[in-house]
Amino acid sequence: MKILVLAGDGVGPEVTGQAVRVLQWFAQNRNLDLRLTERDFGMTNWQKHGTLMPDETWEQIQAADAILFGATGSLDQAAVIPPEERRKGSLLRMRKGLDVFANMRPVKMQPALAEGSPYKPRVTEGVDLIFVRELTAGMYFGTPRGVETLPDGTRRGVNTHTYTEAEIRRAVRFAFELARSRRNHVTSVDKANVMEAGALWREIAGAIHKEEFPDVGFEHMLADNCAIQLARNPTRFDVLVTDNLFGDLLSDAAGAIIGSLGMLPSASLSAPDAQGRRRALYEPIHGSAPDIAGKGIANPLGSILSVAMMLRWSANRPEDAALLEKAVEGALAKGARTADIASPGEAVVSTSGMGDAVIAALENA
Amino acid sequence: MKILVLAGDGVGPEVTGQAVRVLQWFAQNRNLDLRLTERDFGMTNWQKHGTLMPDETWEQIQAADAILFGATGSLDQAAVIPPEERRKGSLLRMRKGLDVFANMRPVKMQPALAEGSPYKPRVTEGVDLIFVRELTAGMYFGTPRGVETLPDGTRRGVNTHTYTEAEIRRAVRFAFELARSRRNHVTSVDKANVMEAGALWREIAGAIHKEEFPDVGFEHMLADNCAIQLARNPTRFDVLVTDNLFGDLLSDAAGAIIGSLGMLPSASLSAPDAQGRRRALYEPIHGSAPDIAGKGIANPLGSILSVAMMLRWSANRPEDAALLEKAVEGALAKGARTADIASPGEAVVSTSGMGDAVIAALENA
Ligand SMILES: CC(C)[C@H](C(=O)O)[C@@H](O)C(=O)O
Ligand SMILES: CC(C)[C@H](C(=O)O)[C@@H](O)C(=O)O
Numbered sequence: 001m002k003i004l005v006l007a008g009d010g011v012g013p014e015v016t017g018q019a020v021r022v023l024q025w026f027a028q029n030r031n032l033d034l035r036l037t038e039r040d041f042g043m044t045n046w047q048k049h050g051t052l053m054p055d056e057t058w059e060q061i062q063a064a065d066a067i068l069f070g071a072t073g074s075l076d077q078a079a080v081i082p083p084e085e086r087r088k089g090s091l092l093r094m095r096k097g098l099d100v101f102a103n104m105r106p107v108k109m110q111p112a113l114a115e116g117s118p119y120k121p122r123v124t125e126g127v128d129l130i131f132v133r134e135l136t137a138g139m140y141f142g143t144p145r146g147v148e149t150l151p152d153g154t155r156r157g158v159n160t161h162t163y164t165e166a167e168i169r170r171a172v173r174f175a176f177e178l179a180r181s182r183r184n185h186v187t188s189v190d191k192a193n194v195m196e197a198g199a200l201w202r203e204i205a206g207a208i209h210k211e212e213f214p215d216v217g218f219e220h221m222l223a224d225n226c227a228i229q230l231a232r233n234p235t236r237f238d239v240l241v242t243d244n245l246f247g248d249l250l251s252d253a254a255g256a257i258i259g260s261l262g263m264l265p266s267a268s269l270s271a272p273d274a275q276g277r278r279r280a281l282y283e284p285i286h287g288s289a290p291d292i293a294g295k296g297i298a299n300p301l302g303s304i305l306s307v308a309m310m311l312r313w314s315a316n317r318p319e320d321a322a323l324l325e326k327a328v329e330g331a332l333a334k335g336a337r338t339a340d341i342a343s344p345g346e347a348v349v350s351t352s353g354m355g356d357a358v359i360a361a362l363e364n365a
Numbered sequence: 366m367k368i369l370v371l372a373g374d375g376v377g378p379e380v381t382g383q384a385v386r387v388l389q390w391f392a393q394n395r396n397l398d399l400r401l402t403e404r405d406f407g408m409t410n411w412q413k414h415g416t417l418m419p420d421e422t423w424e425q426i427q428a429a430d431a432i433l434f435g436a437t438g439s440l441d442q443a444a445v446i447p448p449e450e451r452r453k454g455s456l457l458r459m460r461k462g463l464d465v466f467a468n469m470r471p472v473k474m475q476p477a478l479a480e481g482s483p484y485k486p487r488v489t490e491g492v493d494l495i496f497v498r499e500l501t502a503g504m505y506f507g508t509p510r511g512v513e514t515l516p517d518g519t520r521r522g523v524n525t526h527t528y529t530e531a532e533i534r535r536a537v538r539f540a541f542e543l544a545r546s547r548r549n550h551v552t553s554v555d556k557a558n559v560m561e562a563g564a565l566w567r568e569i570a571g572a573i574h575k576e577e578f579p580d581v582g583f584e585h586m587l588a589d590n591c592a593i594q595l596a597r598n599p600t601r602f603d604v605l606v607t608d609n610l611f612g613d614l615l616s617d618a619a620g621a622i623i624g625s626l627g628m629l630p631s632a633s634l635s636a637p638d639a640q641g642r643r644r645a646l647y648e649p650i651h652g653s654a655p656d657i658a659g660k661g662i663a664n665p666l667g668s669i670l671s672v673a674m675m676l677r678w679s680a681n682r683p684e685d686a687a688l689l690e691k692a693v694e695g696a697l698a699k700g701a702r703t704a705d706i707a708s709p710g711e712a713v714v715s716t717s718g719m720g721d722a723v724i725a726a727l728e729n730a
Binding site for chain 2: 092117118119120123139140142145146147150154155156157158159160161162163164165166191194195196197198199200201223224225227228230231232233245246248249250252253255256257259261
């Protein structure tokens with residue numbers, strides 16, 4: 001397996017370092033055939049090469065079986081970089097360039113973390129849901145876009161949200177297939193009462209359910225209602241499928257159930273090629289967190305759990321994925337806590353300390 | 366004060382009925398000069414007149430000093446109505462037609478409701494925030510919009526999100542002015558890292574802060590981060606200002622803090638005319654709730670608290686508004702609970718029983 005590691009900015013290198021340790025553990029102990037390449041991404045490239053995306057990096061992105069991504073620089077830092085250069089070197093270009101349309105964002109409550117959650121235990125107990133966020137269309141990529149000058153000299157900002165039938169279909173189908181391997185239920189989220197593109201989404205999701213997946217439980221839900229239901233009754237959800245922008249907001253809202261974004265992984269997959277292989281991008285949900293970068297205190301579990309998703313989806317090793325997920329649970333159950341998930345008074349481990357705890361749990365499994 | 370009552374569909378008539386009782390109490394006991402007109406809205410018009418919006422109703426909407434709105438029919442019911450007719454008779458047309466761009470959605474925690482909230486008391490205690498949601502532009506009204514057929518015969522859904530400088534400015538200014546009468550802090554929410562229209566929003570909000578309201582505390586926040594902060598730390602917010610679509614989702618997410626949408630009011634205001642008068646639309650946040658309509662169990666407090674906002678913003682009677690808000694708190698403190706806010710085992714009052722409890726609290730004040 002050719003894995004490209006793009007640790008990126010901020011806390012990216014720290015957390016990715018621990019994820020790579022875990023990958024190497026699987027290479028040494030479980031015969032995972034690993035070819036790791038590491039490359040700079042983001043601000044580091046800008047500082048070293050004056051471009052956010054050297055051609056060689058872009059070629060390696062295209063050629064990798066899987067990418068392990070860390071984090072990308074904050075908006076403020078990015079202000080010094082010309083917009084065109086910013087687009088060329090952006091996470092969004094990578095997502096689009098790889099055509100990884102199916103962004104999976106699981107949110108699974110760990111009993112050990114109930115204390116840190118803002119929600120009551122009666123709400124969080126047993127939460128185990130996953131978003132399939134469409135990642136390569138919608139508001140993020142629609143044209144026309146930009147700021148135009150009106151006849152009276154004032155300006156107007158414009159963004160365009162578009163979805164073709166094909167774009168909706170592949171995301172919704174992915175969600176239904178995923179549901180069959182889980183608890184067999186899909187919630188399709190849109191704003192069909194206001195947006196025509198949402199009404200088309202609803203029509204197509206409904207038709208795919210009826211024609212191809214009648215055995216899977218299914219419901220439509222309006223996006224604003226979904227925001228409420230995620231807070232009131234998140235255990236009712238299994239798989240949620242929605243567009244790029246709603247997926248961004250709602251999956252973060254769902255992530256808040258856990259108490260810290262630092263825990264949350266993601267995987268983004270393309271359609272399979274002729275050999276059945278999907279291009280794949282794995283990244284923790286959290287950002288570059290410049291305020292805590294370099295201090296060795298960031299939570300590496302989002303990145304480590306992204307490795308578990310990589311084992312499942314790119315290496316086709318579901319047992320290893322489960323082993324790693326169990327090891328993370330084990331480390332938490334034994335009390336390992338980075339600062340973001342510690343309760344007042346609890347002892348705290350460093351980024352590498354959490355890596356140690358996971359590796360120890362793997363050794364003891 | 367010329368008030369037009371549009372009770373609408375579902376639970377609209379029940380809850381609005383109690384709000385009207387409260388208005389009449391103020392007419393009888395506090396010299397509120399009231400001219401009430403009631404008109405059908407929504408499905409009832411469709412059934413009686415074959416149109417969702419008789420011309421006469423539209424004229425009365427335009428002429429009213431304030432509108433007290435109930436709820437409008439669900440998506441399913443609306444499926445029988447032709448799209449053009451639906452647009453003509455829609456809540457969105459009313460908002461746009463009245464140009465009520467400033468939609469205020471307060472979320473204030475009542476200690477009596479801590480038990481029913483999905484959040485822990487440490488999160489909800491002291492929550493007192495208000496959204497200013499821009500209500501007449503953005504994704505809801507942008508063109509081009511619709512479903513188009515592509516050259517290959519498949520379809521594509523399109524919606525357009527636009528904001529002019531003027532549209533951003535008036536919403537942001539409204540938020541800053543509101544903050545001065547509260548805790549003096551504004552959070553402006555956008556997705557400037559992805560949307561050009563969001564970057565324009567950010568630029569203008571920042572400039573208005575600097576040039577016109579340097580005394581008010583201010584921050585920018587990305588919409589996905591806002592979804593998280595509303596769950597983790599809602600007491601950090603005072604006034605939030607954002608666009609139409611983000612406002613829809615995020616204000617509902619914030620509403621979930623209270624445990625029931627049934628509690629939540631809203632007010633939507635236009636710019637003042639030459640006489641300083643604003644057109645105004647008052648409506649509870651909850652929808653028509655067809656599943657419980659006609660049973661006399663819906664919570665009227667969202668509508669009653671909308672009357673309090675009417676007393677403050679349209680009648681210029683801040684003391685009466687405060688009196689009514691206190692009466693609602695009093696009724697809750699005395700234990701009045703409709704089903705949506707009752708804890709298991711608690712005695713439940715009907716819609717009119719809650720109205721009784723509020724009137725009793727007013728009498729005793
Ligand atoms: C960094 C940003 C562009 C990105 C997004 O909006 O998709 C992030 O919020 C995410 O969810 O991965
Ligand atoms: C009913 C619907 C059109 C409306 C909206 O999306 O604005 C509602 O959700 C609201 O928030 O008032």
